[in-house]
Amino acid sequence: MADSLNSPNISDLSEEQIIALFADSLSSADGIGIGDDSSVTEGPSGLKQFLSTDLIVEHVHFRRQDISAHFLGHKALAVNLSDIAAMGGRPNGFYLSLALPKELSVSWLRQFRDGLLALAKKHNILLLGGDTTRSQNDIIVNITITGVGKPRQVKLRSEAKVGDVLCVTGTLGDSAAGLKILSNPDQYAHLTKSERQQLLESHQQPKPEVEKGQWLSQEKAVHAMIDVSDGLLRDAHHIAQQSQCRLNIELEQLPLSQAFKSFYEKNGINKQAQEFAVAGGEDYRLLLAVAEDAVKDLQKRYKQKFSTILHQIGSVSKGDSEVEILRDGSPVEVKEQEFKHFKES
Incomplete structure (x- = not known):
C-alpha cells in the first residue's frame, strides 16, 4: 500500500487506499x-x-x-x-x-x-x-x-471473536456468473433459459437481505456482520482487519446454486468454480461471525424463520489479520478480483 500511496497517479490506488487517505487523517469521535x-x-x-x-x-x-x-x-x-x-x-x-x-x-x-x-x-x-x-x-x-x-x-465488522463460526446467508457466485454471461453470452449457450435468467437476475436485480439482517441483529450470538458486496474474500478481509483476527474459509463448504454449478458444468472445473465464487462480487448476502456454542440453534431457528439454510463456511482463529482459504484443510491461494476505480480498460 505504501508504494501505491506514493504514486502520482490515482489509477494506481485501490478503493481501500483511497478511503484510507481520508480515514487515516480523521480523529476519532463519538x-x-x-x-x-x-x-x-x-x-x-x-x-x-x-x-x-x-x-x-x-x-x-x-x-x-x-x-x-x-x-x-x-x-x-x-x-x-x-x-x-x-x-x-x-x-x-x-x-x-x-x-x-x-x-x-x-x-x-x-x-x-x-x-x-x-x-x-x-x-x-x-x-x-x-x-x-x-x-x-x-x-x-x-x-x-x-x-x-x-x-x-448494531452489528459491526470489528466484533468477531476467536472461536467464532463463519456463516453466510445464501449462495455465492451467481452475480459474478451473470456478469460473465453479459460479457460473453455465446460462451454459455449450454445453460437452460431458467438457469441463465437466475444468474442474470442475481446480477441485475439483487435482493437485499434487510429482514434477515434485522432478525440476526437481535441475536447476541451474532458478533460481527458485513454484506458481501466486493466478494466474499475481500469482505472477509474487512472483518479480519477490523476484528484483528484470522478468518478461515473452507471452499468445500461454500453454498453454490444449481444454476451456478451448471455455469461451470460444460468444462467440469469444480475447483475453479469454488475459487470464482469466493472471489466474485455483488452477491449481497450477509457474512457473519457467530459464537460456536450457539450456531446450531441459530441455524435451526433461521431455517424455521426463512425456510432457507444459514450456511457454515469457516471459522475465526488467532493470527494475523488475514483471510486463509482452505481446500481439504490445506491453504490455497485465490486471486482477489481487485477492482480499481479510475482505471481505464
Whole structure:
C-alpha cells in the first residue's frame, strides 16, 4: 500500500487506499464513521442512526446496453439497502442524486424511476430529496440512505471473536456468473433459459437481505456482520482487519446454486468454480461471525424463520489479520478480483 500511496497517479490506488487517505487523517469521535457498512450516530428516541451512500457510474459499474433502466433503478437502491441490512438496521428513507447526459430519453428515466420506487415501496421507505445535473456522456447515480436500529443490536465488522463460526446467508457466485454471461453470452449457450435468467437476475436485480439482517441483529450470538458486496474474500478481509483476527474459509463448504454449478458444468472445473465464487462480487448476502456454542440453534431457528439454510463456511482463529482459504484443510491461494476505480480498460 505504501508504494501505491506514493504514486502520482490515482489509477494506481485501490478503493481501500483511497478511503484510507481520508480515514487515516480523521480523529476519532463519538459514533462510528469510516470503516463499516454505514456510519452510526445517535438517533431519535434512544435509537442509533445509520447513514450510507453509494455511487454508480456508467462504464465503471455498468454498461447501459447490459441493464435495463428499471433494473438499474432497482439495483441502485438495493446496494444501499444491503448496507443497512449488514448493520442490523431498519431503513427509513433515502436521497437520490443523478447526473444524466442530454441524449437520454424521458422513457428511460421513467423506467429507472419505476424500478427504484418499486423496491422502495417493498421496503416501505420514502424518497426524501436529492439533486440532478447534466453530465457530459455518462449516467451517474448516487443514493444516500438512512436507517435506525436499537443500540444493543448494531452489528459491526470489528466484533468477531476467536472461536467464532463463519456463516453466510445464501449462495455465492451467481452475480459474478451473470456478469460473465453479459460479457460473453455465446460462451454459455449450454445453460437452460431458467438457469441463465437466475444468474442474470442475481446480477441485475439483487435482493437485499434487510429482514434477515434485522432478525440476526437481535441475536447476541451474532458478533460481527458485513454484506458481501466486493466478494466474499475481500469482505472477509474487512472483518479480519477490523476484528484483528484470522478468518478461515473452507471452499468445500461454500453454498453454490444449481444454476451456478451448471455455469461451470460444460468444462467440469469444480475447483475453479469454488475459487470464482469466493472471489466474485455483488452477491449481497450477509457474512457473519457467530459464537460456536450457539450456531446450531441459530441455524435451526433461521431455517424455521426463512425456510432457507444459514450456511457454515469457516471459522475465526488467532493470527494475523488475514483471510486463509482452505481446500481439504490445506491453504490455497485465490486471486482477489481487485477492482480499481479510475482505471481505464
